Amino acid sequence: MNDTAVAPSSDSVLIVGACQAGVQLACSLREYGYPHPITVVGAEPHAPYQRPPLSKALLHGETTVDSLALRSAEYYAEQGIDLILGERITDVERGDGGGGTAVAESGRRFTFGRLALTTGARARRLPVEGAGLRGVHYLRTADDALELRGSLARAEDVLVIGGGFIGLEVAASARKLGRGVTVALADDRLLGRAVGAPTSEFFLQAHTRRGVRTHLSVQPVRFLDDGSGQVRGAELADGRVLTADLVVVGIGAAPRTELAERMGLHVDNGIVVDAAGLTSDGTTVAAGDCVACPPPVDVPGGLERIRFESVNTAVEQARTAAATLAGRPAAYRAVPWFWSDQFDLKLQVAGLSGGHDHYVVRGDPDSEKFGVLYYHGSRLIAGDFVNRPGEFLALRAALAGGRTVPPEVAGDTTVPLKKLTVEAAAPAAAAGAVHAGS
Ligand SMILES: Cc1cc2nc3c(=O)[nH]c(=O)nc-3n(C[C@H](O)[C@H](O)[C@H](O)COP(=O)(O)OP(=O)(O)OC[C@H]3O[C@@H](n4cnc5c(N)ncnc54)[C@H](O)[C@@H]3O)c2cc1C
Known part of the structure; x- marks a missing residue:
């Protein structure tokens, strides 16, 4: 056990969670x-890395975990950022003001002046x-991805439970490796939480064209054992059996809030923060997949909090x-x-389409280059683009600048999207206010 206080200054910052946020x-x-x-403590053994390639390039063997590092060891040293890996913080003893001591599972102690929670999901x-059978996988960490990659090399038939981003990216990666792939989900459309109906339908067709079998509105009730402790498929609530020698469950992520709860912070599907990132104790900050924050854009009908991943x-x-810790909250x-x-x-998505009352499809989805613009009244609130990076940038600029694209011309692909944008009539401007620090 190491009782040495790592960060001596009362203004020292301890960040719990060593990844993107x-x-x-x-x-x-x-x-x-x-x-x-500044000390950053992370539970994982790897230097902080990008997660997105875990379901993409890393799975089909095009990259390594080392090459996914967010920053080099030299960078942390130059910046005087003390990075401590392989330590999980399990408790926080509060002192005066924002200070205190964080205690790791190993017994190691870290004193701090201010605390930040970036514990992810x-x-x-x-x-x-x-659920405990061999061959049933989840995907969140680099170690999960390495294990899954090993199993994929030996598998023939892959069953993906869940039709969200991670499930579909794993399905695509497995198909690219030549595996038979079935996707089964409880929802009645793919990507239902993130995109509108036309984009969901496009991805259903696109995956089908590439050989993925999809079962919508089904519920797995148990995984089947081949007799040796290895999975051989899943039984659905309607009695059907989907055969597979590898199962990947991708049914979403839950925020890691256990430390915040132990500290008595307000938690409600995430560590609740205000617009400046402050938690309910008024001094600890939090950021990333673990937080529930006020929506950063105006949402039709209003919304108290939202959690992003x-x-x-x-x-x-x-x-x-x-910025809040540095004394310049925004x-x-x-x-x-x-x-x-x-x-x-x-696929590139900007804005929050949840409150839309109508949409315009821009381009032909069968060409696999198209977009969908979502409106609330005449106000443009969000958009999805597939294989249209230039148009996506124009969409983001329009949303950020409080501009709109009149719905009656939004489908006209003979005119670049950028040229179709006009000043929005009223409150959309607030949606575009960009964070002062960015
Ligand atoms: C497979 C996959 C693919 C993705 N693809 C995309 C994509 O294409 N596009 C996109 O925008 N986003 C994507 N995401 C989401 C994106 O990676 C996350 O939103 C982002 O990583 C969130 O960063 P974070 O730092 O908040 O949390 P995390 O990345 O979850 O990091 C939190 C870290 O905190 C550590 N930790 C937790 N509790 C403690 C504790 N008590 N003590 C010490 N350490 C602790 C965890 O071990 C973890 O390392 C993907 C995610 C996954 C898993």
């Missing part, structure tokens, strides 16, 4: 000129019989939290965006 928070503190000690588990929002929230206001790569299809 945690590393960004540390980097942004230095960018803001924060002069005090974990893969949701499917609590059915057979994307690189862009983890980075923006971390910048916001760093509200997180920015158009959220994310991407997904499946086969040769790049």
Whole structure:
């Protein structure tokens, strides 16, 4: 046990969670000129890495975990950021003000002046019989991906449970490796939480064209044992059996809030933060997949809080939290965006389409280059683009600049999207306010 206090200054910052948000928070503190000690503690053994390639390039063997590092060891040393890996913080003893001591599972102790939580999320588990069989995988960490990659090399038939981004990216990767692939999901459309109906339908057709079998609105009730402890498929609620020698469960992620709960912070599907990234104790900040924050854009009908799972929002929230710690708080206001790569299809999404009352499809989905623009009244609130990176940039700029594309001309692909944008009539401008620190 090491009782040495790692960070001696009362202004020292301890960041719990060493990945996208945690590393960004540390980097942004230095960018803001924060002069005090910064320590980032992470539970995983790997240097902080990008997660997106885990379901893409890493799975089909095109990259290694080492090459996914967010920053080099030299960078952390130059910036005076103390990176400590393989230590899980299990408790926080509070002192005066924002300070205290964080205690790791190993017994190691870290004193701090200010605390930041960037604890991310974990893969949701499917609590059915057979969930512990060999060949049933989840995908969240680099170690999960390496294990899955090993199993994929030996598998013939892959069953993916879940039709969200990770499930579909794994399905595409497995297909690229020549495996038979079946996707089964409880929802009645793919990507239902993130995109509108036309984009869901496009991905259903695109995966089918590439040999993926899809079962919508089904519920696995147990995984079947081949007699040796190895999975041989899943039984559905309607009695059908889907055969597979490898199962990947991709049914979403749950925020890691256990430490925040232990600290008595307000947690409600994520660590609740205000627009400046402050938690309910008024001094600890939090950012990334673990937080529930006020929506960073105006949402039709209003919405108290939202939790994101994307690189862009983890980075923006971390910048916001760093600004707060550095004494220059600013509200997180920015158009959220994310991407997904499946086969040769790049999906890019900006804004929050949840409150739309109509949409316009721009281009022909069968060409596999098209977009969908979502409206609330005449206000453009979001858009999805497939294999249209230039148009996606125009969409983001329009949303950020409080502009719209009149729905009656939005489908005209003879005119570039950029040229179709006009000033929005009223409140859309607020949706475009970009975070001051970005
Ligand atoms: C397979 C996969 C593919 C993805 N693809 C995309 C994509 O294409 N586009 C996109 O925008 N987003 C994608 N994402 C989402 C994106 O990677 C996440 O939104 C982002 O990583 C969130 O960063 P984070 O730092 O908040 O959390 P995380 O990346 O989850 O990191 C949190 C870290 O904190 C550590 N930790 C937790 N609790 C403790 C503790 N008590 N003590 C110490 N350490 C702790 C965890 O071990 C973890 O390393 C993908 C995610 C996955 C899993």
